[in-house]
Amino acid sequence: MSEAAQRGLRLFEGKAMCSRCHAGFNFTGESYRNIGVGMAVRDPDLGPYTVTRDDPDQGAFKTPTLRDVARRGPYMHxxxxxxxxxxxxxxxxxxxxxxxxxxxxxPLRLTAQERADLVEFMKALTGRIDPEVSRPPDLPR
Ligand code: HEC
Known part of the structure; x- marks a missing residue:
């Protein structure tokens, strides 16, 4: 991984808190979370809530894996x-x-450099993975 991507990994697990949800080997905790996507409209898509009618689920979507994420896009459901x-x-x-x-x-208050480093880290998750990156981070479950 490039220096920028390594800095991005440290941010991912640290200041930017991404690994709170995108955890473990595949960078997904498999959990449903409301991160606010699509919630700024009058009649938002409430995700699994439409099936479960369980209040904490409202507007929650499954945390996707970030493997090969640079090959996808546009992003979010x-x-x-x-x-x-x-x-x-x-x-x-x-x-x-x-x-x-x-x-x-x-709000994360990232610098322009930090935002760029996070993007470099996610690009580094494409294709053949550096063994150092694919080692599952040691995170609380
Ligand atoms: C609170 C949990 C949570 C945190 C924190 C979080 N994510 Fe996510 N992430 C999600 C969920 C849930 C989705 C799917 C949202 C949707 O589809 O509307 C998502 C979607 C994404 C996507 C789009 C993937 C795709 O295939 O569309 C990317 C990229 C991403 N997150 C990167 C990050 C980065 C980088 C950070 C840290 C800056 C981060 N996430 C922090 C839960 C989280």
């Missing part, structure tokens, strides 16, 4: 973020406020 740079800017703003927003979503 509604394709509302075009690029990985847009995704990082979204998280930097702390998502869209709503009553069910995950408490792990906070």
């Amino acid at each position: 509604d394709g509302s973020e075009k690029t990985l740079e847009d995704v990082v800017a979204y998280y930097d703003r702390g998502g869209v406020k709503n009553p069910w927003l995950s408490s792990d979503m906070k």
Whole structure:
């Protein structure tokens, strides 16, 4: 991994708090979280809530894996973020406020360099993975 991607990994697990949700070997905790995507409209898509009618689920979507993420896009269930740079800017703003927003979503106050490093890290998750990166991080479950 490049130096920038390594800095990005440290941010991913540290200041940017991404690994609170994108945890483990495949960078997904498999959990459903409300990160505010699509919540700024009058009649938002409430995700699994439409099936479960369980209140904490409102607007929660499954945390996707970040493997090969640079090959996908547009991002999020509604394709509302075009690029990985847009995704990082979204998280930097702390998502869209709503009553069910995950408490792990906070404005991050990243510098331009830090945002670029996070994007480099996600690009490094494409294809053949550096053994150092694919080692599952030691995280609380
Ligand atoms: C509170 C949990 C949570 C945190 C913290 C979080 N994510 Fe996510 N992430 C999600 C969920 C849930 C989705 C899917 C949202 C949707 O589809 O609307 C997602 C989607 C994404 C996507 C889009 C993937 C795709 O295939 O569309 C990327 C890229 C991403 N996150 C990167 C990050 C980065 C980088 C950080 C840290 C800056 C981060 N995430 C922090 C839960 C989280």
